[in-house]
Amino acid sequence: MSETVTTDPVARYVRGREFKLLIGGELVDALDGGASESFDPSTGELLAQVPEASAADVARAVAAAEAAQPAWRALGLRGRTACFRRFGELLTERLEELAMLDAIDSGNPIRAMRDDVRICMPYIEGWPALAAALAGQAIPASPGNLHYTSHAPYGVVGRITAFNHPLMFAVTRPLPALIVGNTVVVKPAPQTPLSTLALAELCAEAFPPGVFNIVTGGAPAGDALVTHPRVKRIAFTGSVPTGLTIQRRAAESGWVKHVSLELGGKNAMVVFPDVDVEEAVEGAIFGMNFNVCQGQSCGSNSRVLVHRRIYDEFVRRAAERVEAFVVTTSYREDADMGPLVSAQHRERVAAYVEAGVAGGASLVTGGGHPDGAPRGGWFLNPVVFADVRPEMAIAREEIFGPVMSVLPWDDYDEMLASANGVELGLTAAVWTNDLDLAHATAERLDAGYVWINDSTRHYFGTPFGGTKNSGLGREESIEELSSYLETKVVHTRLKDPATALRRMEA
Ligand code: NAD
Numbered sequence: 001m002s003e004t005v006t007t008d009p010v011a012r013y014v015r016g017r018e019f020k021l022l023i024g025g026e027l028v029d030a031l032d033g034g035a036s037e038s039f040d041p042s043t044g045e046l047l048a049q050v051p052e053a054s055a056a057d058v059a060r061a062v063a064a065a066e067a068a069q070p071a072w073r074a075l076g077l078r079g080r081t082a083c084f085r086r087f088g089e090l091l092t093e094r095l096e097e098l099a100m101l102d103a104i105d106s107g108n109p110i111r112a113m114r115d116d117v118r119i120c121m122p123y124i125e126g127w128p129a130l131a132a133a134l135a136g137q138a139i140p141a142s143p144g145n146l147h148y149t150s151h152a153p154y155g156v157v158g159r160i161t162a163f164n165h166p167l168m169f170a171v172t173r174p175l176p177a178l179i180v181g182n183t184v185v186v187k188p189a190p191q192t193p194l195s196t197l198a199l200a201e202l203c204a205e206a207f208p209p210g211v212f213n214i215v216t217g218g219a220p221a222g223d224a225l226v227t228h229p230r231v232k233r234i235a236f237t238g239s240v241p242t243g244l245t246i247q248r249r250a251a252e253s254g255w256v257k258h259v260s261l262e263l264g265g266k267n268a269m270v271v272f273p274d275v276d277v278e279e280a281v282e283g284a285i286f287g288m289n290f291n292v293c294q295g296q297s298c299g300s301n302s303r304v305l306v307h308r309r310i311y312d313e314f315v316r317r318a319a320e321r322v323e324a325f326v327v328t329t330s331y332r333e334d335a336d337m338g339p340l341v342s343a344q345h346r347e348r349v350a351a352y353v354e355a356g357v358a359g360g361a362s363l364v365t366g367g368g369h370p371d372g373a374p375r376g377g378w379f380l381n382p383v384v385f386a387d388v389r390p391e392m393a394i395a396r397e398e399i400f401g402p403v404m405s406v407l408p409w410d411d412y413d414e415m416l417a418s419a420n421g422v423e424l425g426l427t428a429a430v431w432t433n434d435l436d437l438a439h440a441t442a443e444r445l446d447a448g449y450v451w452i453n454d455s456t457r458h459y460f461g462t463p464f465g466g467t468k469n470s471g472l473g474r475e476e477s478i479e480e481l482s483s484y485l486e487t488k489v490v491h492t493r494l495k496d497p498a499t500a501l502r503r504m505e506a
Contacts, residue, residue, distance in 0.1 A: 025209025068210025287455025
């Protein structure tokens, strides 16, 4: 259970620790001794050396997964559910350690990372329940015959994840593939490998050898997984450019593959003038995920389109809210926000802030290094931009950081054109007390997931995913489960009963 750590958590959970890959149930080093470094975003200091998997390690992991898959499938839903249950128990026992590793390695605030571990539980319990509801169909496709469908797992699934929720993605994203009888090779993001490598110890205990494999590394390891001939199903969470590369590389491998993509967002929150402004601001701040991952979330409402009548008040209140955040070392209990994940990413986000100012947007608050935060860390004070115009880069491109652009609107159709006028379509939010208006607007917003008077929350069972360049496929739902299965039709020609009886008598 959770305990409050007051001593140095880096010394306690990271220093002197060995991190290993998980291949075939064994905790191992990379074959060629390959290693890379993981850094503490709060200080910029080196945290640990971690194994860097080569293509040969990925091939080992795929071979182990392939060897384990028939027995895992044969275990049946009940047997697989028992492993899930054990996995959940171990996660609960090691909640504090895993949450701290995420906070230390990613820069996300510790309080949110404890929630990230807790969020895994409904998925661990939910996937077996949904899998029990999977069914085939008997289809009346022709008279007098029997046509039915059955479903089979792909075999080995490759699961590649992003840096912003390291542990939560490493736990929850492979589960739907596993519960329907696939085995997995998981590759986390290279910026944040520590919690996933610690998770390897739990997976080794909860699952039969080879069912859950973990390889760390960057693009070369990911590419080896994507192009491996025995991995037909690839599921990816990350950026649009990498998603496009994966589609191309999957095709170039010469093997037909099923690729699903959860990519970026530049998500609009539309605010009508009838709202309680304070409540709507709260929704926008919450929806920006400032206090979860410094806004580094695909689902963040980074474009807030606010009706002119309440615009000034909205901007003022939003600025006051973010100015009150404690921005500091992510593993301090009082951290509301930590640093960005890497020096490079901080530079990228800061460049957007500069471009916004140069382009004529009003920087209401934020930018710069927070007072009191360690100098070597990759911190950025949370930003609220006002007077943003739809054509500006800060209104069109995913920044993936603590930058919220607030755009005024007067005309409904122009507002809608602006909301839909970007290449991404992951989420959107509508805030109004007028139910007709809310639903009519939700219908017109081009996004895969729309909240009305809410933001950012995921509800297990509801399909999550994007339109346009935000992705392909839907997750967290029965649709995702089905995506890890291939459909087979069995057709039986039924003889005429009279003919069958005559034969019997002959
Ligand atoms: P990224 O695309 O840089 O990396 C994601 C993963 O892909 C990492 O594990 C990386 O090592 C791997 N990778 C990189 N090149 C590869 C290649 N050629 N072949 C195979 N794998 C490769 O993304 P990121 O910076 O880690 O994450 C940020 C992005 O992720 C943002 O765009 C964000 O919106 C998106 N994201 C989307 C969702 C969602 O559910 N839609 C959730 C979280 C993050």
